[in-house]
Amino acid sequence: MTASAVASASKRLELVCPAGNLPSLKTAVDHGADSVYIGFRDDTNARHFPGLNFDAKMAAQGIQYAHAKKRRVFVALNTFPQPTGWERWKRAVDQAAELGVDAIIAADISVLDYAQRTHPQLPLHLSVQGSATNYEAIRFYHDHFGIKRVVLPRVLSLPQVRHVLENSPVDLEVFGFGGLCIMVEGRCLLSSYVTGESPNMCGVCSPAKAVRWEETPRGLETRLGGLLIDRYAPGEPAGYPTLCKGRFEVADQTYYAIEEPTSLNTLELLPELQRMGIAAIKIEGRQRSPAYVTQVTKVWRAAIDASHRNPVAYTPQPDWLRELGKVSEGQQTTLGAYHRIWQ
Amino acid sequence: MAGIDYQLKLALGPVLYYWPKEKLLDFYERISATAVDIIYLGETVCSKRHALNTSDWLDLAERMRAAGKEVVLSTMALLEAESELKTLRRLCENGRFTVEANDMSAVRLLSEQKVPFVLGTGINVYSDRTLRFLAGLGAKRWMMPVELSRQTLAAIQAKRPANVETEVFVYGRLPLAYSARCFTARHHNLPKDDCQYRCLDYPEGLALSTREGQAFLALNGIQTQSAQTCNLLAELAELRELKVDILRISPQPDGTETVVAVFAACLGGEVDPVEEAAQLNAALPFGACDGYWRGQPGMRVISQAIT
Numbered sequence: 165m166t167a168s169a170v171a172s173a174s175k176r177l178e179l180v181c182p183a184g185n186l187p188s189l190k191t192a193v194d195h196g197a198d199s200v201y202i203g204f205r206d207d208t209n210a211r212h213f214p215g216l217n218f219d220a221k222m223a224a225q226g227i228q229y230a231h232a233k234k235r236r237v238f239v240a241l242n243t244f245p246q247p248t249g250w251e252r253w254k255r256a257v258d259q260a261a262e263l264g265v266d267a268i269i270a271a272d273i274s275v276l277d278y279a280q281r282t283h284p285q286l287p288l289h290l291s292v293q294g295s296a297t298n299y300e301a302i303r304f305y306h307d308h309f310g311i312k313r314v315v316l317p318r319v320l321s322l323p324q325v326r327h328v329l330e331n332s333p334v335d336l337e338v339f340g341f342g343g344l345c346i347m348v349e350g351r352c353l354l355s356s357y358v359t360g361e362s363p364n365m366c367g368v369c370s371p372a373k374a375v376r377w378e379e380t381p382r383g384l385e386t387r388l389g390g391l392l393i394d395r396y397a398p399g400e401p402a403g404y405p406t407l408c409k410g411r412f413e414v415a416d417q418t419y420y421a422i423e424e425p426t427s428l429n430t431l432e433l434l435p436e437l438q439r440m441g442i443a444a445i446k447i448e449g450r451q452r453s454p455a456y457v458t459q460v461t462k463v464w465r466a467a468i469d470a471s472h473r474n475p476v477a478y479t480p481q482p483d484w485l486r487e488l489g490k491v492s493e494g495q496q497t498t499l500g501a502y503h504r505i506w507q
Numbered sequence: 508m509a510g511i512d513y514q515l516k517l518a519l520g521p522v523l524y525y526w527p528k529e530k531l532l533d534f535y536e537r538i539s540a541t542a543v544d545i546i547y548l549g550e551t552v553c554s555k556r557h558a559l560n561t562s563d564w565l566d567l568a569e570r571m572r573a574a575g576k577e578v579v580l581s582t583m584a585l586l587e588a589e590s591e592l593k594t595l596r597r598l599c600e601n602g603r604f605t606v607e608a609n610d611m612s613a614v615r616l617l618s619e620q621k622v623p624f625v626l627g628t629g630i631n632v633y634s635d636r637t638l639r640f641l642a643g644l645g646a647k648r649w650m651m652p653v654e655l656s657r658q659t660l661a662a663i664q665a666k667r668p669a670n671v672e673t674e675v676f677v678y679g680r681l682p683l684a685y686s687a688r689c690f691t692a693r694h695h696n697l698p699k700d701d702c703q704y705r706c707l708d709y710p711e712g713l714a715l716s717t718r719e720g721q722a723f724l725a726l727n728g729i730q731t732q733s734a735q736t737c738n739l740l741a742e743l744a745e746l747r748e749l750k751v752d753i754l755r756i757s758p759q760p761d762g763t764e765t766v767v768a769v770f771a772a773c774l775g776g777e778v779d780p781v782e783e784a785a786q787l788n789a790a791l792p793f794g795a796c797d798g799y800w801r802g803q804p805g806m807r808v809i810s811q812a813i814t
Contacts, residue, residue: 172620182726200570206650221685227676236706244631244633244634244637245633245634245636246633246655246659247634247635247636247659247662247663248633248658248659248662250634250636258675271631272631272634272635272637272638273631273637273640274634274640274643275635277636277640278636280539281624294611294687295610295631296611297585297586297587298586298587298591298592298610298612300586300595300611300612300613300616301586301610301611301615302611304611304612304614304615304616305611307615312578317688318589319585319686319687320687321587321687322652324587324588327588327589345730346684346686346687346688346689347684347685347686348584348585348685349683350582351585351629351631351652351684351685352683352684352685353652353654353681353683353684353805354683354684354724354731356654356799356805357654357681357683357733357799357805357806358803358804358805358806360798360802360803364631364633364652365633365654384574386752389804391717391723391806392717392718392719392721393717394718397720398517408684408781410716412715412716412717412723412724413715413716413718413720414694414713414714414715414716414726415694415713415714417694418718421690421693421694421715421726422686422688422690422731423688454630469683474591501687501688
């Protein structure tokens with residue numbers, strides 16, 4: 165098969181970009197995002213950070229901007245409501261429907277159930293927080309809520325992704341770039357264990373209000389909820405104390421016992437993801453700046469187009485990798501679980 | 508269930524570590540002589556652990572049943588490979604024992620078969636709405652997610668569907684996370700595919716502490732647990748008030764029978780839960796915690812008994 169035949173045989177991957185505010189949404193659209201995902205300004209989404217996210221008016225403007233350019237907007241409502249908070253989630257689902265978003269990205273059964281019964285015309289995607297790592301779990305959400313797409317947790321190797329895809333009743337979206345959750349999303353309670361707030365309950369991981377930076381005679385120390393996450397020698401670049409990315413002691417060794425501070429970058433896997441039939445690539449980072457969104461969207465637009473034009477000849481360009489390296493956590497990237505050896 | 512026959516039961520959760528076959532069988536032999544009412548059996552963390560195969564687990568389940576225990580077969584939390592789904596199907600179709608689902612794949616398989624099932628810690632039930640939906644599919648019992656507080660439990664209990672039992676994790680190291688990566692293999696610089704079953708060397712996980720020596724976590728293969736032991740024994744009166752049906756104790760290699768005996772004695776009203784809790788805590792290697800129950804960070808120590 166010629167390269168062009170391969171290209172025409174596979175659909176172009178949809179590029180799904182993050183936006184924590186209106187400027188980010190606009191720049192994502194301007195630089196080639198096919199879809200943008202946003203959240204409302206409360207704990208109904210997993211990036212509930214101060215000063216971030218959209219109120220109804222901003223969301224309406226963003227949706228209008230994207231739709232005018234034939235792009236789509238998804239709203240993440242991907243936390244797990246407790247009984248006392250239910251009205252907030254209900255309102256958020258209704259608001260998303262009224263705004264005319266193109267899909268809701270949800271994880272909790274009560275949210276999916278309400279959305280499907282109340283707004284049957286509104287497409288539902290299963291959030292990465294829904295922890296669906298196999299096709300039987302995906303079928304559950306498809307059977308009961310008619311989900312149209314599932315976002316896979318960042319724990320599967322490429323062959324495992326392919327196997328899920330071959331048996332999945334719905335499209336798959338996979339993470340391509342950004343912060344790397346090493347734990348199965350939706351089932352990680354480390355943050356609440358230390359700070360009282362978790363992604364599931366509060367939409368935050370390692371929240372900024374629990375962070376302390378302290379210069380000490382031993383070096384710069386970063387703490388979360390009082391717990392020492394890392395200590396840096398003079399001149400050593402210090403990172404945000406995400407609790408799974410600190411240096412700890414295990415049997416007298418001090419090392420990144422859980423994960424190094426790296427970002428996921430799957431640029432080199434693009435042709436394979438495309439050939440496999442993955443529907444969409446998701447970029448992490450609603451909490452990041454418009455400059456990040458611009459940079460990452462530009463590179464991924466170029467890469468997806470290049471891979472689509474000629475997957476056989478495709479190779480990640482050095483300047484793409486350089487640009488992505490600049491915005492990566494710890495200035496390092498990894499293929500993560502897609503590459504079996506990493507596990 | 509709530510009502511005149513209301514009586515708290517004691518359950519022993521699945522063994523979360525990798526113990527050799529003899530150690531497992533010996534452990535359950537001893538457990539069968541304790542006061543636990545319910546025993547959860549099976550591998551829930553890593554499918555590479557093969558001290559017992561599915562048939563061995565089913566045989567053990569029969570023996571525990573013969574010893575007068577209610578047996579529930581626990582299933583994996585993180586399923587990726589087809590071989591793991593195959594084992595899951597076999598367990599879901601066992602026809603003799605109730606199954607605890609720890610992933611939505613199991614919920615699907617069990618509800619398709621129209622058999623009643625248990626929702627384990629791996630299933631996110633954060634509200635009465637979600638619980639009601641799953642009860643409609645056959646869930647007869649749910650485990651409260653360990654990060655939820657007594658206030659949330661009270662709100663869910665107030666609207667709990669009829670004929671659904673509530674189980675609470677009251678004693679043990681908290682299961683906090685699952686990963687694609689095996690942290691035990693990583694500690695030994697081994698790839699997961701060639702882990703050499705190093706978990707066998709750590710019958711209660713591998714202790715992780717901060718660089719100040721503060722105990723923090725226990726690495727158990729792909730699972731991360733709290734280093735501290737959650738102990739809600741001192742909250743027994745409140746657990747009763749909230750009409751919790753089952754108290755879950757999570758196994759450790761040493762002292763589990765004692766813990767069961769202490770809980771049973773407290774349930775029987777023979778001894779004071781607050782005093783007994785303090786005694787249990789004094790013997791813990793990394794101390795106790797009960798923050799989640801009070802709506803605080805999970806690792807905190809709040810109760811009077813835990814000092």
